[in-house]
Amino acid sequence: MKLKEYKKQILVIICIFCVLIAIGLIYMTYMLDRIEANTNNSIKTIVKNDANTLKNKITEQKAILQSVTNEILSDNIVDKNKIFEIYEKSEVTSKFIRMGIMYENGLVLTNDGYEVDYSKEIDNFFSNNEIHISENRKSKIDGEDINIYSQAITLDDKKIAILLIVKTASYKDIFSNKIFEGEGFSYIVNKNAEIVVNSNTDRGTGNLIENIKEMLIGSSRQRFIENEEKIKQNIINGVSGTRTLQTKFGKLYMAYEDIGINNWAIVSFVPAKAIAGEVNRALLTTFILSVIVILTILAIFIYMFINDIKKQKQLYEYAYIDPITKQGNIYYFKKVGQEILKKENLTNKYIMILDINRFKMINRAYGYKVRR
Numbered sequence: 001m002k003l004k005e006y007k008k009q010i011l012v013i014i015c016i017f018c019v020l021i022a023i024g025l026i027y028m029t030y031m032l033d034r035i036e037a038n039t040n041n042s043i044k045t046i047v048k049n050d051a052n053t054l055k056n057k058i059t060e061q062k063a064i065l066q067s068v069t070n071e072i073l074s075d076n077i078v079d080k081n082k083i084f085e086i087y088e089k090s091e092v093t094s095k096f097i098r099m100g101i102m103y104e105n106g107l108v109l110t111n112d113g114y115e116v117d118y119s120k121e122i123d124n125f126f127s128n129n130e131i132h133i134s135e136n137r138k139s140k141i142d143g144e145d146i147n148i149y150s151q152a153i154t155l156d157d158k159k160i161a162i163l164l165i166v167k168t169a170s171y172k173d174i175f176s177n178k179i180f181e182g183e184g185f186s187y188i189v190n191k192n193a194e195i196v197v198n199s200n201t202d203r204g205t206g207n208l209i210e211n212i213k214e215m216l217i218g219s220s221r222q223r224f225i226e227n228e229e230k231i232k233q234n235i236i237n238g239v240s241g242t243r244t245l246q247t248k249f250g251k252l253y254m255a256y257e258d259i260g261i262n263n264w265a266i267v268s269f270v271p272a273k274a275i276a277g278e279v280n281r282a283l284l285t286t287f288i289l290s291v292i293v294i295l296t297i298l299a300i301f302i303y304m305f306i307n308d309i310k311k312q313k314q315l316y317e318y319a320y321i322d323p324i325t326k327q328g329n330i331y332y333f334k335k336v337g338q339e340i341l342k343k344e345n346l347t348n349k350y351i352m353i354l355d356i357n358r359f360k361m362i363n364r365a366y367g368y369k370v371r372r
Contacts, residue, residue: 220246
């Protein structure tokens with residue numbers, strides 16, 4: 001086989017190898033996209049479950065407050081000690097840390113003997129008779145993070161507000177951050193994206209959208225700003241969604257879901273590194289399988305190529321090599337002669353043919369090597 005033909009086959013193998021590599025890269029890209037999509041969907045599902053759990057918890061706590069105020073109104077209980085007895089003898093104590101009675105001047109008396117001044121926030125508690133849930137705040141008694149459930153009622157033509165206080169930590173326990181090895185962090189925000197509850201005080205307070213913009217870097221920040229209004233509207237309208245963010249803390253997956261109560265939504269963030277182990281294992285498995293497939297196919301082609309070379313060599317020897325002398329036979333002579341006639345200028349060149357009688361004696365006596 002001519003060297004030119006070998007080069008062609010080698011080139012074909014190289015092309016096939018490059019195609020296989022390209023297919024492998026395309027598949028890897030596809031797998032990365034699928035992992036990204038599945039990660040977002042998984043986080044979205046987890047956040048939705050958190051939202052449902054929070055909704056059930058808040059609904060239960062509102063129902064408890066409603067039952068307390070209904071009992072006060074139905075029995076027309078005006079004495080503060082008897083009101084506190086309702087708290088002490090019911091299941092309320094297992095859900096809340098204390099009870100308070102707020103008067104129209106903003107003074108709050110608690111069941112455990114404290115007096116607290118909320119005169120600057122009266123409007124928040126007496127604006128209507130609906131149950132109101134405060135945002136996350138520091139307790140004026142012990143400095144703990146709390147949320148206040150309140151409902152204004154009228155007794156003997158006097159308005160009071162019944163307060164039930166819950167630790168904010170009871171909401172934090174619902175968040176599913178533990179499944180991300182503590183790397184994730186979550187917020188409950190109102191319709192203006194103001195933080196009501198945050199699972200990690202180190203991650204900031206105030207307005208969530210502004211906090212996110214401060215975390216973002218590069219083109220991710222620009223894309224977020226371009227979609228800022230859409231994200232706000234989604235939160236306001238209770239539309240769930242996910243985003244992937246590049247921040248100074250690294251890559252974050254963001255998911256938000258409406259709770260369905262008090263115009264609140266839950267927003268969770270999970271660092272990519274928290275799920276990197278699973279992703280890396282999937283990518284490693286995919287890479288190994290791709291390499292095995294590529295090497296297997298390549299080995300098949302190499303085997304076919306080597307086998308073809310051997311067959312070509314055998315056919316060449318059958319056609320042009322004398323089996324005894326291992327030299328070119330008459331067909332080889334004709335083949336080479338035709339090539340010379342086509343290429344060479346035959347001026348002043350001769351062909352000599354010798355016919356030596358009994359030359360076989362030389363072969364038999366001294367062997368074919370001496371004869372040559």
